[in-house]
Amino acid sequence: MAIIWDEKYSVRISIIDEQHKQFVLLMDKLSKTINVVNPKETLSQIIKELERYAVYHFNTEEKYFIEFNYLGKKEHIEAHRNFVEKLEKIKEKHHNDVVMLSIELVTFMSDWLVNHVQDMDKKYIECFHENGLY
Ligand SMILES: [Fe+2]
Ligand SMILES: [Fe+2]
Numbered sequence: 001m002a003i004i005w006d007e008k009y010s011v012r013i014s015i016i017d018e019q020h021k022q023f024v025l026l027m028d029k030l031s032k033t034i035n036v037v038n039p040k041e042t043l044s045q046i047i048k049e050l051e052r053y054a055v056y057h058f059n060t061e062e063k064y065f066i067e068f069n070y071l072g073k074k075e076h077i078e079a080h081r082n083f084v085e086k087l088e089k090i091k092e093k094h095h096n097d098v099v100m101l102s103i104e105l106v107t108f109m110s111d112w113l114v115n116h117v118q119d120m121d122k123k124y125i126e127c128f129h130e131n132g133l134y
Helices: 014-035 039-067 073-093 098-130
Strands: none
Touching: 014 039, 014 098, 039 073, 039 098, 073 098
């Protein structure tokens, strides 16, 4: 089953929604790795992509936090750091087991979509809109 973007994930800020959509695409790719010819190589490529994209996306949000003097920035930036650390830990823990690694990563990302995108990210909508970012 494909993992696809849903309107319920929207934060009604186009640049952020576009970036979150890339995360969902990466999640979908992750969930399909075990069926490819060289899962280990494919998985490590997707993880690299995910790591790069996470940094890029978090930098985008954090740039606006500073620019708009967003009150929840400290807590939010901390959550971004935790994401990166957790990703590293999962990678280390399951480096010898492609199947477990891909399952754990998809679970981790699904949890992030629910608890970060749909909860924490939504808290900055008002502040971003007030500053003219839609
Ligand atoms: Fe985000
Ligand atoms: Fe965020």
